[in-house]
Amino acid sequence: KEIAFIFDLDGVIVDTAKYHFLAWRNLANSLGFEFTEEHNELLKGVSRVRSLEILLNIGKVELTDEEKQPLLVQKNTEYLEYVNKMTADEILPGINGLLDYLDEHSIKYALGSASKNAPLILEKVGLFNRFAAIVDGNDVSKAKPDPEVFLIGAQKLNMKPENCIVVEDAIAGVEAANAAKMVSIGIGDANLLSEATFVLSDTTGFTIDFLRNIMK
Numbered sequence: 156k157e158i159a160f161i162f163d164l165d166g167v168i169v170d171t172a173k174y175h176f177l178a179w180r181n182l183a184n185s186l187g188f189e190f191t192e193e194h195n196e197l198l199k200g201v202s203r204v205r206s207l208e209i210l211l212n213i214g215k216v217e218l219t220d221e222e223k224q225p226l227l228v229q230k231n232t233e234y235l236e237y238v239n240k241m242t243a244d245e246i247l248p249g250i251n252g253l254l255d256y257l258d259e260h261s262i263k264y265a266l267g268s269a270s271k272n273a274p275l276i277l278e279k280v281g282l283f284n285r286f287a288a289i290v291d292g293n294d295v296s297k298a299k300p301d302p303e304v305f306l307i308g309a310q311k312l313n314m315k316p317e318n319c320i321v322v323e324d325a326i327a328g329v330e331a332a333n334a335a336k337m338v339s340i341g342i343g344d345a346n347l348l349s350e351a352t353f354v355l356s357d358t359t360g361f362t363i364d365f366l367r368n369i370m371k
């Protein structure tokens with residue numbers, strides 16, 4: 156049967172998850188509280204605005220929407236400093252090989268990311284033109300775990316949701332894939348991503364054997 160892939164970006168194609176973490180942690184510290192990697196798991200896959208709300212909750216800081224605005228700018232400005240230095244070297248191991256494999260087998264793939272910076276990041280690492288479709292934070296109104304981003308991706312690929320395989324590193328992303336009735340491959344801690352159809356500890360797990368196995 157015909158299948159297609161939909162990839163999350165941050166933490167799957169490139170390791171920008173670490174840059175998001177650094178920028179959020181600095182913001183939290185500047186507001187006077189600690190922000191750990193464990194806290195950061197809650198922000199993965201979540202929109203910028205929602206991420207700030209979760210972060211402020213962790214620090215028990217209450218702000219008006221007006222007061223939140225400069226903080227969102229501050230976080231994104233720092234994040235973009237890291238992004239602007241990115242090169243193709245920051246594509247995660249196994250991803251180039253995986254995309255080559257999909258091209259060779261004429262399997263279509265799209266991007267399904269919550270990030271408004273997704274097109275810029277893809278440009279930076281030279282992958283912008285490889286995706287058959289790009290759905291990013293500018294295209295969706297409902298953030299993961301809502302399935303919207305992946306359903307639009309399937310639509311753009313002209314594929315039925317049940318024939319799409321989502322690759323995700325975020326709990327919210329795996330939930331979104333499941334809500335879209337798609338197959339999901341979680342990248343990361345199997346305990347955190349236990350709702351995924353398959354879990355790989357990192358992107359080096361995309362071997363030919365693994366791909367043949369899941370496409371049976």
Ligand code: G6P
Pocket residue numbers: 165175198199200201202203206231268269270271272273292325
């Ligand atoms: C991805 C990341 C999140 C990030 C969100 C919005 O889903 O996993 O950590 O907050 O995108 O990204 P943006 O680049 O628009 O701030």
Ligand code: MG
Pocket residue numbers: 163164165166167199200323324325328
């Ligand atoms: Mg991600």
